[in-house]
Amino acid sequence: MRLSLLLFLLGTFALIAAPKPPDAPKPPPPKAYDNPASTDDDFIIQGEYTGTAPDGGKFAVQIIALGDNTFEAVSYHGGLPGEGWDGDKSKIDRRQGSRNPGDTTVIFRSEEYVGEVDGNKIFVTDPHGKSLMELDRVTRESPTLNATPPTGAQVLFDGKDINRFIKSNVTEDGLLTQGATSTDLFNDFSLHLEFRLPYTPTGRGQKRGNSGIYLQGRYEIQMLDSFGLEGKDNECGGLYKIAVPKVNMCYPPLSWQTYDIDFTAAKFDAEGKKTANAKVTVKHNGVLIHENQEIPGPTGSSPIKTETPTPGPIYLQNHGDPVRYRNIWLRS
Known part of the structure; x- marks a missing residue:
């Protein structure tokens, strides 16, 4: 056997026999504080x-x-x-x-x-x-914080007796956690929701209190600790890859914030062909950030991937971050 062939075979056997090195351990996620009563020394400065x-x-x-x-x-x-x-x-x-x-x-x-x-x-x-x-x-407070459901409104979550969400968890102090889907399905509606983003000082980008509300399970309005940031379509109040908020109204993390949303579902003719895009108007902490904004189709990671005349649920996205919600109601 020629020497070059022998060396090749020996090298091949060595590669086959060599154990696969272990995967490098993933770094732990950044620490997220979900209670303003228990944070760190930097929180009082922010x-x-x-x-x-x-x-x-x-x-x-x-x-x-x-x-x-x-x-x-x-x-x-x-x-x-x-x-x-x-x-x-x-x-x-x-x-x-x-x-x-x-x-x-x-x-x-x-x-x-x-x-x-x-x-x-x-x-x-x-x-x-x-x-x-x-x-x-x-310390600013949204003018619609703690808004009382008007006559005729349907309460989805009140932290006491009403919780119309499946796959949901509620904290001991009566707050809804991320990853919940409403039991009811909706077409056009006006919705009020209050949310609290965690304090994640060492987190960056999408690893800083990430969640979102999906209208009909199709169209997402982002939730993210974007306090002090530019205000992009993947930050708080943004419509992912569709529209940036007119102004970044994100309060500091662990502040209660509000979304007040007017949603008009996409329209279809008798044959099921879409004749009009869905539209949304959003106020974040009482300030208009989207007005009659058209949404051409389901946004990224939506639970429902297609548009049909069928109504859909309210979905509160779970990215593993401890986002909290309360006082959720709507009129349809």
Whole structure:
């Protein structure tokens, strides 16, 4: 046997006999806090702050906790999104900040200013220590939070006696968890829903409180901790690959938020041919983010993949993140 053939066969036998190396262990998912009474030391810094700029105009900052004593400050001239900011994304300033372990304040620096945050206020000075402005922490609440179902409305979940969802779990304090499907099917409707996204400081992108509400089990309105982010179609309030929200109205995680949704189902003729796309109007925390937005077809990962005249359920998506829901009702 020629030497080259012998070496080839020996190498082949060695590959066959060699044990397969074990798969590398998957990193653990980022820690998600689902109760505002039990978080970490960074949680008290994260939030919204407003005040008056040196030029006399309104000024606002959203501070995002990124884990391990690191933060991002997002500044808006004119006020917070939905409360004065004009929507010009080119005027948004983003600045990274941090603090040493054990410190009670976070420092943000630039060539023009120094910002110091203690969880109640932001103190802004110039590099020489001259005071420029102070911003106070604010806690916003949706104007439709705790809305009472009107006469004739159908209550789907109230945390007490009514739970018209299958495959559902309810926490000890009466909150519906992700992964639930309504027992009832619907065509056109107006729906109210309240949801709370977890606090996941080291999570990024879609691993930060991911869920969604599927209308008729076909069309998703995203739920995600998008506090302080740009506001894309795969972030909170977005219609995936269809439409971005007009404004990112996401409150800080572990805040109760609202969706108020007017949905018109797709229309079909007698032969079953679609004659009109589904449409949706959405208010997020009381602010209009979609108006008569057409939805050309089922969105990604929808439980029901096809459009027909048949009504469908309300589905609350389960991505493994501890999202909570309450006070769900609709009129059809």
